[in-house]
Amino acid sequence: MSATHPIIGVTGSSGAGTSSAMAVLKGLFAGLGLTPAIVEGDAFHAYDRDGNRKAIERAHIRGENFSLFGPAGNHLDRLEALLREYGETGTGVFRHYLHTEAEARAAGQSAGTFTPWQPLPQGTDVLFYEGLHGGYVGEDADIHRHMDLLIGVVPVINLEWIQKIRRDTEERGHHPEDVMRTILRRIPDYVTYITPQFSRTDVNFQRVPLVDTSNPFTVRDIPKPEESLVVIHFNEHSRLRADIDELGDAIDGAYTPNAHSLVVPGPQMEAAMELILAPAIEALAETRRRLLAGA
Template sequence: MSARHPIIAVTGSSGAGTSTISRTFGHIFRREGIRAARVEGDAFHRYSRAEMRQLIAEAEQIGQRGPSHFGPDANLFAELEALFSEYGAQGSGRSRHYLHEDDEAARHGREPGTFSDWLALPADSELLFYEGLHGGVVTDQVDLAQHVDLLIGVVPTINLEWIQKVMRDTQERGYSVESVQDTILRRMDDYVHTIVPQFSRTHINFQRVPIVDTSNPFVAKDVPLPNETLVVISFRNPAGVNFPELLAMLQGSWMTRPNTLVVPGSELELSLQIILIPRIKALLERRKMAL
């Protein structure tokens, strides 16, 4: 953690909705005039799309499941921790982009499923904002969570997570349902041992819970709408949280435990702003004092 160069990380698995949360942070940064250096978790994948497919095919030929983007073997955890460490100490570092789509790749003169060049982060940033799979990962070799000043978990219930992934990968990326199912199965060990433990290290978790039938996520025709979900907001340390004020400001909210607030899904963006803006401002005030 760093007073002069704070780091905010939003972490959650593929299809969990971290991109939606990231857009909300973008609105906050623009409205509040905050200069954020943005880092995408995909930038720290170890392999290109073609390389991953080759590794998976080779593993399946000998009766094994190949690597997954959830686990340490397919990611540059040491390099990501080095970035967090350097940014916390000096406000600098390097990142790149994973080029998902044809248009994005063409702008960089690359093939889709590859990476852009490594480039330095903006020199005048006030904070680093990470969004991806591994913002709070801890292994025998790395401890990313120790560097993060505000760690946010985005955790839909598992069937809702799978519905969101199936919808995105079939409709936006052209995969079949069967290939998405295979990816989910291949990732399960890494999901349990690498992704899930992060949510015990987060400062705040936002968990979306559907209130419609999601029993079979692989035949769902659409993602539950915001008004068809609830959001469970859990604070690791509730000290200093003004729950009566939050209950008054978030219509239809209630508490289930001393550290847990439940809000209607339609109130998610408002709850993000109400809860996170004061915390972001506190980090920047601490930065100002340190400088």
């Protein structure tokens, strides 16, 4: 963590809906005049698409489990090195993973590959990480300790699977059966490495559908926001100083089931994110400006 070079993370598994949080945060950065260095967790996978396929095959032959949820599928040491360097100097080295054909054409490469490692842009005010491992803690790396603010986005598991199947088939061209096999294969790593992170976040946004998602492998329509509720939970160690009762009064249709949680209608999720996160980001920005002015 660094007051001069703050780091904000959004952690959530593939298809969890982190794009909504990213949009809100980018809007808040722009409103505060902050230039973010954006780092995607996918860029720190250990293998490109072809290499990942081969790693899965090798693990299957050996009777081992392998997935991008676990540390074996990622360069978490390099991610931590980037976060450490950014916190100290505002610099670091990153790359991009090219998911789609459009991204690949723009980069002059093939889909499923990485761009070369390159320095972060100069003159950024905050590093914004979005990916699977923002709250990861292990013997190989401790990503969580570098976060000045950590946000979890985690829908109920059936909804998460529906969103992943829909996204990977429509946007990335995967077959539904292949996506289903991926979901089943990585469940052990999800339980071991992903779910514990949500106990380390400052706040979690969990979307809960109000329509039937009993069999996520047959449901193809993602529940609309108006067909959902969002459970917002502040962990006991949260660095956010939100007054839940005041938030409940400010958001139409919200209610507070307990002292640490707020429930809002699905269409109000982004508005709730703005109300909750804006003061914290503004405080980080003001501390940074004050320190730089006194340097």
